[in-house]
Amino acid sequence: xxxxxxxxxxxxxxxxxxxxxxxxxxxxxxxxxxxxxxxxxxxxxxxxxxxxxxxxxxxxxxxxxxxxxxxxxxxxxxxxxxxxxxxxxxxxxxxxxxxxxxxxxxxxxxxxxxxxxxxxxxxxxxxxxxxxxxxxxxxxxxxxxxxxxxxxxxxxxxxxxxxxxxxxxxxxxxxxxxxxxxxxxxxxxxxxxxxxxxxxxxxxxxxxxxxxxxxxxxxxxxxxxxxxxxxxxx
Ligand SMILES: C[S@@+](CC[C@H](N)C(=O)[O-])C[C@H]1O[C@@H](n2cnc3c(N)ncnc32)[C@H](O)[C@@H]1O
Numbered sequence: 001x002x003x004x005x006x007x008x009x010x011x012x013x014x015x016x017x018x019x020x021x022x023x024x025x026x027x028x029x030x031x032x033x034x035x036x037x038x039x040x041x042x043x044x045x046x047x048x049x050x051x052x053x054x055x056x057x058x059x060x061x062x063x064x065x066x067x068x069x070x071x072x073x074x075x076x077x078x079x080x081x082x083x084x085x086x087x088x089x090x091x092x093x094x095x096x097x098x099x100x101x102x103x104x105x106x107x108x109x110x111x112x113x114x115x116x117x118x119x120x121x122x123x124x125x126x127x128x129x130x131x132x133x134x135x136x137x138x139x140x141x142x143x144x145x146x147x148x149x150x151x152x153x154x155x156x157x158x159x160x161x162x163x164x165x166x167x168x169x170x171x172x173x174x175x176x177x178x179x180x181x182x183x184x185x186x187x188x189x190x191x192x193x194x195x196x197x198x199x200x201x202x203x204x205x206x207x208x209x210x211x212x213x214x215x216x217x218x219x220x221x222x223x224x225x226x227x228x229x230x231x232x233x234x
Contacts, residue, residue: 012127013058018083021059027179031223035122036065038221039152042230043118046150048072050117055108055141056124060088067097078104078111109140116144119151123226126155129199131208138212145233151214154221154228159201160194169193172224193225202227 013021025032039062043052050073054063057077066073079085082105092098104111119141128134141151158165173186181189200208202219206229209217214231221228 013081013084015083018059018081018087021084021087022061025179028175031175031226032061033065034223035154035221035226035228036062038228039120039122040066040069042150042152042220043070046070046073046117050074051076051114053108053111053114053116053119053141053144054078055119055121055137057088058084058123060091062120062122063088063097063101064091064095067092067095067100072100074100074102076102076104076111076114076116078106078108080105080107107140108137108144111140111144114144115146116149117146118149119145121151121153121155122228123154123156125153125205126157126198126200129197131200131204134200134205135208135211138209138214142213142233147233149233151209151231151233152228153205153209153217153231154226155205156193156198156225157200157202157205157227158193158198158225159203161201168225175224198225205229 052073052075054075054077057063057079060077063075063077067075077085077088085103085105089098089103092101121141125134125137128137145151158168169190173189176186176189206217209229209231213234215234217229217231219227219229
């Protein structure tokens with residue numbers, strides 16, 4: 001395993017990409033809204049004092065949804081992209097919940113030891129193509145959760161050896177077309193899927209989550225190639 005997980009962060013989530021990230025997928029906001037709604041339902045029984053780890057927080061979409069609904073929860077947002085996290089901080093200030101947030105510009109593995117009550121990892125882990133790196137990422141989350149604490153994980157995945165996969169990809173590209181992705185972008189996306197990102201199929205993802213001291217994950221969300229699971233720290 002490399003000390004710092006290899007991924008495309010400098011090019012995919014630099015200042016320019018961060019500045020347009022929120023807008024880029026705004027036409028698919030219904031997908032994000034449903035994902036957040038399922039997270040809300042899974043975390044609803046957490047105590048008022050809950051402290052939530054947001055792994056790969058990006059520009060803070062999940063915190064912006066959860067913070068107003070649970071006005072005494074605290075959040076730690078971890079992300080290796082300064083540019084993405086800076087936008088998350090700006091949203092938190094403008095929307096009045098920054099005093100409940102800690103911003104950590106770095107990987108989860110560089111966070112101090114803690115006992116979080118829950119964690120989210122939304123649309124992050126598909127950037128980790130090596131099984132060892134992805135399992136280490138899940139372990140870095142598990143090590144910072146109290147026993148029994150839930151993890152909500154959502155990522156792009158697909159079984160590329162399944163004959164139906166190309167049709168599943170077409171369904172997903174149909175959604176990305178609505179989001180404004182042009183034909184050339186869609187062709188590049190098809191080629192990059194499974195090579196530059198999202199190299200694991202759903203059963204492999206479930207195995208890696210399980211290998212990182214989490215209970216057997218239960219799939220509770222799917223939209224195109226995005227799947228979401230709920231699990232608990234053992
Ligand atoms: C597609 S964005 C998702 C952001 C946010 N969770 C959301 O749902 O909008 C992916 C984020 O994961 C971050 N990221 C990539 N690799 C990571 C890693 N190994 N650990 C933590 N975050 C990572 C990127 O910097 C980026 O901000």
